Each structure stands twice: as structure tokens, then as C-alpha cells.
Amino acid sequence: MTMFHFLNCAILTFGPHAVYYSATPLSEYDTLGTSIKTALVYLITALIKLVCLATFLKVSESDSFDPYQELLKALIGFIDVAGIYFALTQLTHRNISQNHKFQAVGLGWAFADAVLHRLAPLWVGARGLEFTWDYILQGLEANANLVLCISLAALGSLMWLRKNKPKTLIPIIYACAGIVATMPSITSYLRRSMGWHFPEVVGFEIFTSLLMALISWQLFSACQRPST
Amino acid sequence: MAARREIIESLYSMISLVFILVACVEICDAATVVDVYRLIQYDIAGEQFGSRLASLNHHATSLLSHNTDLSRTVVILPVRDLNLTFIKECIGQKKPLGGLLLMLPQIFSSENKDGVEDDPNSEKELIRIQLTELERLLIHANIRYPVYFAFEDDDIDAVLADVKRNDATGQPATATTGGYKLVVSVPEPRKVASPAITNIQGWLPGLKADGDSNQLPTIAIVASYDTFGAAPALSVGSDSNGSGVVALLEIARLFSLLYSNPKTRGRYNLLFGLTSGGPYNYNGTHKWLRSFDQRLRENIEYAICLNSIGSSGNDLWLHVSKPPENANIKQIFDGFSNVAEELGLKVGLKHKKINISNPRVAWEHEQFSRLRVTAATLSKLPAAPELLESTGGLSDNRHFTSEAAVAQTVSLVAESLARHVYGQQGRNIKVFEENSSLAVQPSYIQSWLHLLSTTPRVAPFLSKNDPFIMALKKELADHTVEVNVQHEVLDGIFTFYDSTNAKLHIYQVASVTFDLLVLLVLGSYLIVLFSFLVITTRGLDDLISLFRRPPSRKVKTA
Incomplete structure (x- = not known):
């Protein structure tokens, strides 16, 4: 019965990644290699991030929101952006269109994140007898994160790969990328300083990720229009 | 090839290590963890009594109704509003339950020494009577499921309230409706191999007159210190027989003051004995007396056994097995009743004949009488208790034991003893005058009573070198000379099983349908x-x- 709950949570956490891969043209063009490479890049990035966090961040005893520390954390969070930049531009991909490349990168990135951050707590916690909503919420959070990662990758590909984009859209693109990249800090602020509970934070994450996805989709299609 | 195989083998060991780690991980994380105390499990001559199981893994319910199938649920019952007849029926019909969790009010916790003031006395007394009844019922029943005791606290009260609400909506919790799951994971209870009983004795030798070759006569003061109750880990027995032990220690202290000075040393040897095995027909006393040599036993003029003297009330009983007309008994009784009158107490004499063929020994002095040693038991109990009753169970704790009563009994025994030792019978003198250096010390009584009221002392679960036994030995050694500790094995017909306390994990679980x-x-x-x-x-x-x-x-x- 508890195994059942674990399976449910695992389906919620990892299912959308698989569905995304199989439902979109990604599977037709066989972009699994790209996703795996991105996942490896994510691993390395996560290691670098950890080292940075360990070096620069003080361990705070209290659970309060310290602006300076949070700023530092946000800056370290931008290593993620560097990682995505690397994955998008430096990796040698097989011949796939930009359109699919960013999706593969975003998917690989989100999946690696989900495996690294959520699999262990899920295995430990969701199999226990005690029932909590936490793991279902965590799965929802993983879904939001997937959407967010793909939007970030989309914006990144707009920034770094597409040369002939309308001038007027450039600041918007950068602003959106900035917002998406600082999302972890924003949620951390909401949780610590505003005292939001986990369900509220997850709701906020889902809402904003959908919003950002919509915006980046619009931006992407707007940029695509002149070229076609 | 060999190197490759080695690598593969090391990989296997790594994988198995990971699996072991993963398997270890799932033990913890319950919503609430509560200390629970299991109902005693024991056999008398092969016949089984008590709770026969220890591990528990079922859903909780608060109902004990006839029509539902309870074999897969744990019934949580607060003792506060317990329906005794219902339980009686349930156990009498051998109704199968998944388990039974009885919630005791906080005042029965040994940690709670100051007492809960908001409980009115009458209610406390009522619960106590009910608990005594329940305990008697549980001890003498053979129960095929785990029975645990726990103390009411906020966590478990919240759980109980939730469970009650669930039950009130009509659906008792099973695997399909969710609710709480109670889990106690302990290994199967094992027999306690050769349960040990430990007797402690100390001597205060009297002063021999010069050239007197005869042995001095001896007076023995005896109290049995161990307990027996429904929950061994909760059987502290403040009154039975903590009060007797405290009184004995205080009497030893008082006489050690007198005997330390050659001028006031009496012409009697005083023998102090703390015996074990009291609930089991005073098996320890039996063994202790058997270990004496014949001469020593014959030198005992009489023995006073102290038993359950801590409850409030002014009536004391001197239980004897020789007829009251016997000269020795008359002398002891007169000594006591004279002093009792001065102290405002009342001592009555109760005679109960010994039936040698009956293995039941109701009073400690009967073990002496069986060996033709004059002895009497001083107790506040008016009648002889049945086997395994009034042995310091659940309902016998600090709140129902009065220090003042113990102090009074101490003065009574010490004073009458002193008059006998110094040959001052019938005279109105006070040896242990208040405010003198020989006064009975309430603080001493209080601190020992507190220690005894927080130490469960069921003999099979006390090891030979238990800190408590060491403390008793040390205390007796402080007041007497020649302290001896005697280790014996409890006689055959009783078998005990371990795992007396455990941790109860309460999980909130979702249902399969969910x-x-x-x-x-x-x-x-x-x-x-x-x-x-x-x-x-x-x-x-x-x-x-x-x-x-x-x-x-x-x-x-x-």
C-alpha cells in the first residue's frame, strides 16, 4: 500500500518528462543523446554549485531570510544559466533543429534535477507508513520545474542561438530570462520571509511557470515569424 | 579475467550495501512515538496468563462494539471512562482483537511526582478502584493479543480524538478507509532464563555482657521489596511494599545511632532483611531462612514483617499465625498496642492459621512460622491478599501513599522495639523523641519513598547487579555491619517473558481507495x-x- 503511494508520487514526478519526450517530435528525431548530455552537464553544474555554496555561504542557524546571503545564493544560482548556455551552444549535437534542441536540453536538465533532488526523498519518505501530502506536492513542483526549465532553455536559445531577432523584443527576452533564472530565490523568499506554506508555494510555482511558459512561447513564435 | 571477476564481485557487494542502507532507512518517521508498557506475560506451572503477543501492526479504533470485526484493529480505551463489564465480557468470551491499548491518566505515571492538582480526590480514588479491578482481570486472563498501557498526553489525545471522530461518522477505520495505524515492532517475547531473586541482610550486633558465653537473642525486621503488576515496567509499588522497605531502612538508621554507642547498645542482635520474591509466596524469604544455620534460626526471638503500611488511616493490623493466647504473640501485641495508644493509632490482632499442605503463603511471617520462628506481619491490609494481589501494581503509586503514615508506623515499631530491647515494657518513655537527635526523619522517608516510587521492581526483570539493589545494599551497609547479599533463583512454577516496554509508532495512513x-x-x-x-x-x-x-x-x- 505504501509502495502504491510511492509509485503514484514517482509517476507524478517523472511521468511528465517521459510523456513530453514521447508526445513531442523529440522522440521522432531521437534527441535522447542531447538530453543525456545535458543531464551530465547538469550534474557537473550541480557539483560546482555545491562547492560554491559550501565555500561562500555561511550556515545559518535560524530559518530567517537574510538578504545578503540570499543575493549570494541567487548569484550562485546563475551558474545554472551558465550550464544551460554551455549545453545549448558548446555541446556538439547531432543535426537537430534549434526548435528541438532547446526542448531536449530543457527536458534533460529538468529530468536530471528531478532525479537528483526528488528521487531520494521520495524513496525514503513516500514508502513509509505515514501519509503526507508533501510528496504529491513535491511531484507537482517537479512538473512546474520542467515547464520552467524548458522556458529557460527556450529563452536561452533565443538569446544565444538566434541572430536575427526583432530588436524590440530583446529586452523582454532578457528580462524574462532573468525572472526565470531567479525563480528559486523568489520561492525561497516566499517560503522563508513571507512564511508561505508548501502548498501555497507549489501553487505559486505552477502558476508562474505556466505564465512564463506562455510568455516564452509567444516570444519564440514572435522571433520565428520574420525568419520564416 | 580474474581481475574483471573481482571487479564484478566488488560491484555486487557495493550493490548489496546500497540495498542494506536503503532497507535501513525506512524504519523511522512516524507522526508520533509513544512509550508503551506491555501487559505482563507469564506462566504458572505451564498455564498461560497475560498478553501472549508483543508485536502490533493494525489500524486504530475507539469502539469496542459487538457487531464489528475487531480482529484486525487495535482498540484504544482510556481507563478514565472505561466500561469494565464490557471488557470483562470481551476477555471472558475470548473475543479476538488486533490489540488493546489502555490509556492511563497521568497521575499513574511514576515521573509525575507532584501530582495533578486539578483532579478531585474522589475521582482519583474512583479511577484507582477501577484500575485495580482491571488489573486483577488482566493478570488472571490468558489474552491472545498484545495489550499495552500508555499514558495520556497531548499527542495521543489528539490521535484518539481523531479516531473517535472517524468512528462517529460511522465507518470504523480499516485498510480501505484510512486512519491511524499503530505499530509496535518488537521481537517475539522470550522466556526470562532463571529469574534471579536477591535478598539483602544486615546485622546490628548487640553488646554481650562480660563472660556471657550464650548467644544473644535476635530480633528480625523484614520487608520484601519487589513488586508484581499488570505492567512490569510500571509496577513501582509505593505502598506494597515500598512503604515497608522505607520503614525498615529508617528503623535501621535509628537503631544504628543507638548501637554505635556502647552505652546504648542493647542486649539483642538486630537483623534487617530485605527480601525478594514477595509476590510469589515469599519465595525469597523462604530461601533466605533456609540459608540460616539451625542455631541462628533458634536464636531469633521474633520477627516483625512490614507490609503495606503506607496508606492513610489509623488502623493497623498485626497478622499472626499462632493463636493470640501464645505468650510471645501476646507480648509483641501488648508492646505494639501500648505504643500505638500513645501515638493515636489502633492496632488489631488477626489470627490466620497456616495450612501446611497449601502452597499459598499469604503473609511473609508465615514463612517464619513454618520454620517455628515466632513472627508477625504489621500491615494496613485487614485481610490476607490472594496470590498476585496487593503486590504493588498499576494503581499503587506515590499519590496514594502517605509519608506521615509511614513515619507513624516507623515510630510505632521503633518505639516498641526499643522498649523491648532495653527492657522498658509498659513504661511511658520515649526513646525516639521528636526534635531530638533520635527523631524520625520525614525527609529521609520522603526521599526513599520517592526513589521506590520511581523504580519498577518486578524481580525477574531486576538483574543481580541492578543499580537499585546496589543502592539498597549500600544504604543498609551505612546503617548496619555485616551486610550480605544472597542471590537465588526463583522457584520453578513461574515463567516470565521479556519485552516489558516498547515504542509505539502511530502513523497516519491513507487508504487503498485513496x-x-x-x-x-x-x-x-x-x-x-x-x-x-x-x-x-x-x-x-x-x-x-x-x-x-x-x-x-x-x-x-x-
């Missing part, structure tokens, strides 16, 4: 997501063709 529902929702979510993604990225036609393809293939193969 999990199924979640699965359904998730499945439809993923299908919707899939369709949405296919439509947006490839178009609706693709989605439709996705579903069309398989039948077309089937047609081809056909």
Missing part, C-alpha cells in the same frame, strides 16, 4: 498532457492517427 483515486487522476493528467502536447506540436491529425494505427496493422496481419 491511492487508487490518485492513480486515476494522475493517469488522466498524463493522458491529457500527452494529447495536449501532441496537438500543439504535431497537430490534431497526428493524435488521431496515433490511435488509428494499431487497428490498421491488425487488419494487415489478418
Whole structure:
């Protein structure tokens, strides 16, 4: 019965990644290699991030929101952006269109994140007898994160790969990328300083990720229009 | 090849290590963890009594109704509002339950020494009577499921309230409706191998007159210190027989003051004995007396056994097995009643004949009488208790034991003893005058009574070198000379089983139907997501063709 709950949570956490891969043209063009490479890049990035966090961040005893520390954390969070930049531009991909490349990168990135951050707590916690909503919420959070990662990758590909984009859209693109990249800090602020509970934070994450996805989709299609 | 195999083998060990780690991880994380105390499990001559199981893993319910199947649920019952007749029926009919968790009010906790003031006395007394009844019922029943005791606290009260609310809505909790799951994971109870009993004795030798070759006569003061109760880990027995032990220690202290000075040393040896095995027909006393040599035993002029003297009230009883007309008994009784009058107490004499063929020994002095040693038991109990009753169980704790009563009994015994030792019978003198250096010390009584009221002392679960036994030995050694500790094995007919206390994990669990529902929702979510993604990225036609393809293939193969 508890195994059942674990399976449910695992389906919620990892299912959308698989569905995304199989439902979109990604599977037709066989972009699994790209996703795996991105996942490896994510691993390395996560290691670098950890080292940075360990070096620069003080361990705070209290659970309060310290602006300076949070700023530092946000800056370290931008290593993620560097990682995505690397994955998008430096990796040698097989011949796939930009359109699919960013999706593969975003998917690989989100999946690696989900495996690294959520699999262990899920295995430990969701199999226990005690029932909590936490793991279902965590799965929802993983879904939001997937959407967010793909939007970030989309914006990144707009920034770094597409040369002939309308001038007027450039600041918007950068602003959106900035917002998406600082999302972890924003949620951390909401949780610590505003005292939001986990369900509220997850709701906020889902809402904003959908919003950002919509915006980046619009931006992407707007940029695509002149070229076609 | 060999190197490769080695690598593979090391890989296997790594994998197994990971699996072991993963398996270890799942033990913890319950909503609430509570200390619980198991009902005693024991055999008398092969006949089984008490709770025969220890491990528990069932849903909780608060109802004990006849029509529902309770064999897979744990019934939580607060002792506060317990329906005794109901329980009696339940145990009498051998109704199968998953388990029984009895909630004791906080005042029965040994840690709670100051007492809960908001409880009115009458209510406390009422619960106590009920608990005594319940204990008697549980001890003498053979119960085929685990029975645990726990103390009421905020966590478990909240759980109980939740469970009650669930029950009130009509559906008792089972695996399909969710609720709370109570888990106690302990190994199967094992027999306690050769339960040990430990007797401690100390001497205060009297002063021999010069050239007197005869042995001095001896007076023995005896109290049994161990307990027996429904929950061994909660059987502290403040009154039975903590009060007797405290009184004995205080009497030893008082006489050690007198005997330390040659001028005031009496012409009697005083023998102090703390015996074990009291609930089991005073088995320890029996063994202790057998270990004496004949001469020593004959030198004992009389023995005073102290038993359950801590309850409030002014009536004391001197229980004897020789007829009251006997000269020795008359002398002891007169000594006591004279002093009692001065102290405002009342001592009555109760004679109960010994039936040698009956193995039951109701009073400690009967063990002496069986060996033809004059002895009497001083107690506040008016009648001889049955086997395994009034042995310091659940309801016998600090709140129902009065220090003042113990102090009074100490003065009574010490004073009458002193008059006998110094040959001052019938005279109105006070040796242990208040405010003198020989006064009875209430603080001493209080601190020892506190220690005894927080130490469970069921003999089979006390090891030979238990700190408590060491403390008793040390205390007796401070007041007497020649302290001896005698280790014996409890006689055959009793068998005890371990795991007397455990941790109860309370988990809030979801039901299978809930999990199924979640699965359904998730499945439809993923299908919707899939369709949405296919439509947006490839178009609706693709989605439709996705579903069309398989039948077309089937047609081809056909």
C-alpha cells in the first residue's frame, strides 16, 4: 500500500518528462543523446554549485531570510544559466533543429534535477507508513520545474542561438530570462520571509511557470515569424 | 579475467550495501512515538496468563462494539471512562482483537511526582478502584493479543480524538478507509532464563555482657521489596511494599545511632532483611531462612514483617499465625498496642492459621512460622491478599501513599522495639523523641519513598547487579555491619517473558481507495498532457492517427 503511494508520487514526478519526450517530435528525431548530455552537464553544474555554496555561504542557524546571503545564493544560482548556455551552444549535437534542441536540453536538465533532488526523498519518505501530502506536492513542483526549465532553455536559445531577432523584443527576452533564472530565490523568499506554506508555494510555482511558459512561447513564435 | 571477476564481485557487494542502507532507512518517521508498557506475560506451572503477543501492526479504533470485526484493529480505551463489564465480557468470551491499548491518566505515571492538582480526590480514588479491578482481570486472563498501557498526553489525545471522530461518522477505520495505524515492532517475547531473586541482610550486633558465653537473642525486621503488576515496567509499588522497605531502612538508621554507642547498645542482635520474591509466596524469604544455620534460626526471638503500611488511616493490623493466647504473640501485641495508644493509632490482632499442605503463603511471617520462628506481619491490609494481589501494581503509586503514615508506623515499631530491647515494657518513655537527635526523619522517608516510587521492581526483570539493589545494599551497609547479599533463583512454577516496554509508532495512513483515486487522476493528467502536447506540436491529425494505427496493422496481419 505504501509502495502504491510511492509509485503514484514517482509517476507524478517523472511521468511528465517521459510523456513530453514521447508526445513531442523529440522522440521522432531521437534527441535522447542531447538530453543525456545535458543531464551530465547538469550534474557537473550541480557539483560546482555545491562547492560554491559550501565555500561562500555561511550556515545559518535560524530559518530567517537574510538578504545578503540570499543575493549570494541567487548569484550562485546563475551558474545554472551558465550550464544551460554551455549545453545549448558548446555541446556538439547531432543535426537537430534549434526548435528541438532547446526542448531536449530543457527536458534533460529538468529530468536530471528531478532525479537528483526528488528521487531520494521520495524513496525514503513516500514508502513509509505515514501519509503526507508533501510528496504529491513535491511531484507537482517537479512538473512546474520542467515547464520552467524548458522556458529557460527556450529563452536561452533565443538569446544565444538566434541572430536575427526583432530588436524590440530583446529586452523582454532578457528580462524574462532573468525572472526565470531567479525563480528559486523568489520561492525561497516566499517560503522563508513571507512564511508561505508548501502548498501555497507549489501553487505559486505552477502558476508562474505556466505564465512564463506562455510568455516564452509567444516570444519564440514572435522571433520565428520574420525568419520564416 | 580474474581481475574483471573481482571487479564484478566488488560491484555486487557495493550493490548489496546500497540495498542494506536503503532497507535501513525506512524504519523511522512516524507522526508520533509513544512509550508503551506491555501487559505482563507469564506462566504458572505451564498455564498461560497475560498478553501472549508483543508485536502490533493494525489500524486504530475507539469502539469496542459487538457487531464489528475487531480482529484486525487495535482498540484504544482510556481507563478514565472505561466500561469494565464490557471488557470483562470481551476477555471472558475470548473475543479476538488486533490489540488493546489502555490509556492511563497521568497521575499513574511514576515521573509525575507532584501530582495533578486539578483532579478531585474522589475521582482519583474512583479511577484507582477501577484500575485495580482491571488489573486483577488482566493478570488472571490468558489474552491472545498484545495489550499495552500508555499514558495520556497531548499527542495521543489528539490521535484518539481523531479516531473517535472517524468512528462517529460511522465507518470504523480499516485498510480501505484510512486512519491511524499503530505499530509496535518488537521481537517475539522470550522466556526470562532463571529469574534471579536477591535478598539483602544486615546485622546490628548487640553488646554481650562480660563472660556471657550464650548467644544473644535476635530480633528480625523484614520487608520484601519487589513488586508484581499488570505492567512490569510500571509496577513501582509505593505502598506494597515500598512503604515497608522505607520503614525498615529508617528503623535501621535509628537503631544504628543507638548501637554505635556502647552505652546504648542493647542486649539483642538486630537483623534487617530485605527480601525478594514477595509476590510469589515469599519465595525469597523462604530461601533466605533456609540459608540460616539451625542455631541462628533458634536464636531469633521474633520477627516483625512490614507490609503495606503506607496508606492513610489509623488502623493497623498485626497478622499472626499462632493463636493470640501464645505468650510471645501476646507480648509483641501488648508492646505494639501500648505504643500505638500513645501515638493515636489502633492496632488489631488477626489470627490466620497456616495450612501446611497449601502452597499459598499469604503473609511473609508465615514463612517464619513454618520454620517455628515466632513472627508477625504489621500491615494496613485487614485481610490476607490472594496470590498476585496487593503486590504493588498499576494503581499503587506515590499519590496514594502517605509519608506521615509511614513515619507513624516507623515510630510505632521503633518505639516498641526499643522498649523491648532495653527492657522498658509498659513504661511511658520515649526513646525516639521528636526534635531530638533520635527523631524520625520525614525527609529521609520522603526521599526513599520517592526513589521506590520511581523504580519498577518486578524481580525477574531486576538483574543481580541492578543499580537499585546496589543502592539498597549500600544504604543498609551505612546503617548496619555485616551486610550480605544472597542471590537465588526463583522457584520453578513461574515463567516470565521479556519485552516489558516498547515504542509505539502511530502513523497516519491513507487508504487503498485513496491511492487508487490518485492513480486515476494522475493517469488522466498524463493522458491529457500527452494529447495536449501532441496537438500543439504535431497537430490534431497526428493524435488521431496515433490511435488509428494499431487497428490498421491488425487488419494487415489478418
